[in-house]
Amino acid sequence: MWLAVITLLLSLFAAPAAFAANGQLDLTGTTVGMTAIIIFTVAYLLVMGEEHLHMRKSKPVLVAAGLIWMMIGGVYVDQDLPGVAETAFRHNLLEFAELMLFLLVAMTYINAMEERRLFDGLRSWMIRKGFSYRQLFWLSGWLAFFISPVADNLTTALLMCAVIMKVADGDKKFISMCCVSIVVAANAGGAFSPFGDITTLMVWQAGIVEFQEFLVLFIPSVLNYLIPALIMSFFIENRKPAAVHEEVELKRGALRITALFLLTIATAVACHMLLHLPPVLGMMMGLGYLQFFGYFLRMTLPGSLARKRAMAERAGDMKKLERLGGVVPFDVFSRVSRAEWDTLLFFYGIVICVGGLGFMGYLALLSETLYGSGDPTMANVILGLVSAVIDNIPVMFAVLSMQPDMSHGQWLLITLTAGTGGSLLSIGSAAGVALMGQARGYYTFASHLKWAPVILLGYIASIYAHLWLNASLFDVFGQ
Numbered sequence: 001m002w003l004a005v006i007t008l009l010l011s012l013f014a015a016p017a018a019f020a021a022n023g024q025l026d027l028t029g030t031t032v033g034m035t036a037i038i039i040f041t042v043a044y045l046l047v048m049g050e051e052h053l054h055m056r057k058s059k060p061v062l063v064a065a066g067l068i069w070m071m072i073g074g075v076y077v078d079q080d081l082p083g084v085a086e087t088a089f090r091h092n093l094l095e096f097a098e099l100m101l102f103l104l105v106a107m108t109y110i111n112a113m114e115e116r117r118l119f120d121g122l123r124s125w126m127i128r129k130g131f132s133y134r135q136l137f138w139l140s141g142w143l144a145f146f147i148s149p150v151a152d153n154l155t156t157a158l159l160m161c162a163v164i165m166k167v168a169d170g171d172k173k174f175i176s177m178c179c180v181s182i183v184v185a186a187n188a189g190g191a192f193s194p195f196g197d198i199t200t201l202m203v204w205q206a207g208i209v210e211f212q213e214f215l216v217l218f219i220p221s222v223l224n225y226l227i228p229a230l231i232m233s234f235f236i237e238n239r240k241p242a243a244v245h246e247e248v249e250l251k252r253g254a255l256r257i258t259a260l261f262l263l264t265i266a267t268a269v270a271c272h273m274l275l276h277l278p279p280v281l282g283m284m285m286g287l288g289y290l291q292f293f294g295y296f297l298r299m300t301l302p303g304s305l306a307r308k309r310a311m312a313e314r315a316g317d318m319k320k321l322e323r324l325g326g327v328v329p330f331d332v333f334s335r336v337s338r339a340e341w342d343t344l345l346f347f348y349g350i351v352i353c354v355g356g357l358g359f360m361g362y363l364a365l366l367s368e369t370l371y372g373s374g375d376p377t378m379a380n381v382i383l384g385l386v387s388a389v390i391d392n393i394p395v396m397f398a399v400l401s402m403q404p405d406m407s408h409g410q411w412l413l414i415t416l417t418a419g420t421g422g423s424l425l426s427i428g429s430a431a432g433v434a435l436m437g438q439a440r441g442y443y444t445f446a447s448h449l450k451w452a453p454v455i456l457l458g459y460i461a462s463i464y465a466h467l468w469l470n471a472s473l474f475d476v477f478g479q
Helices: 002-014 031-048 058-078 082-115 118-129 133-151 153-167 172-190 198-205 211-233 254-273 279-315 318-325 332-337 341-360 362-371 376-390 392-402 408-424 430-438 445-449 452-469
Strands: none
Touching (some): 031 058, 031 341, 058 341, 082 153, 082 279, 082 430, 118 254, 133 172, 133 211, 153 172, 153 430, 172 211, 172 408, 198 211, 211 408, 211 452, 341 430, 362 376, 376 392, 376 408, 392 408, 408 452
């Protein structure tokens, strides 16, 4: 796959420089364009070497983003077109802002639920049930698969990863394998729902595929997750976690915060479905829900502590009295500060870098090169593989901008491949990138890469399943 991608990128260097539409310059065949590709490649190589270099992944992409856009700015100033580059950069910045705020709210809620000991309670329940590692592997995977169509693949992956890290505390191999499975499951589950992934949302918003039509991707999505998970399960020891059983008392408001999280997701969905507003509006409103509830917890804390102390004194429970003495008020902003900022800054670097390359003309040229062959099936399959390297969002954006004449079957195919192709690499999807931050030291680029061959089997099987089961959708245009 890597050889194909590199060859394809090198072939783009021969493109002639020219003016594109709306005064935009085609820089794909210039020294600036080739330098930008080199800078982006070097930055990604440094990201891939994070585990061995012990350097946070945000650093190289932040510098690369700045260099690429500074070069673009220099060219456009020289051509007396500074406003064109500025408008393009602001557009890319807006895309990142929506993504960052969405992710920030999700991370804040997860940190709040962790602080209220919700995941400790879930871990205790799993241990009491006596689930083995193999059972936990399947349970976490299927939960991720069925939750992601509603809660989106990113939020689902963060939630399930937090649970697994609590259940298998310190078991690096098991946590790593579960993270791989969760990423694959969340991406596969998100492919058959408009709310499961940003790419499906983009296709739905564009009016190309109707809401109910995404459901035909259910069986291909199941195969996409099931095949690699089945193979990986044979490499998991059939033993139980070493964690010691303990009784966990949830902190006050734990379940209500969980309910507020679900309400936040529902608000985000309603903003999009009913009001045609960006989902991030609902997510930020949900942060307000949490802030109001935090205020309620602080104001009612003295009365709650007094009642619990009285009950503990009557019962003679000295341990509980000691715990109550260490209770501190719930602080929403402390939860915000605990968000994985390296992950958020990495997102910024990737969105801005890829946006710059797209503005230079590389993404459009890539789409033209692939779809110009007249075989959209092969083009959609290749773009799914490419999305594992340069993220699925710009790939889908480029395809939507090109608007190639394709049947519903082909549009669903690119939705499937772009959504699940990112599972091949940890940096290929928002879920993978987020988990690299949340499970730092356990789940890395290298630990995911070694399972890429079996993930590829699931990717291929899902494509063939879609081509066979939904053959009638390909009749239009003879595709």
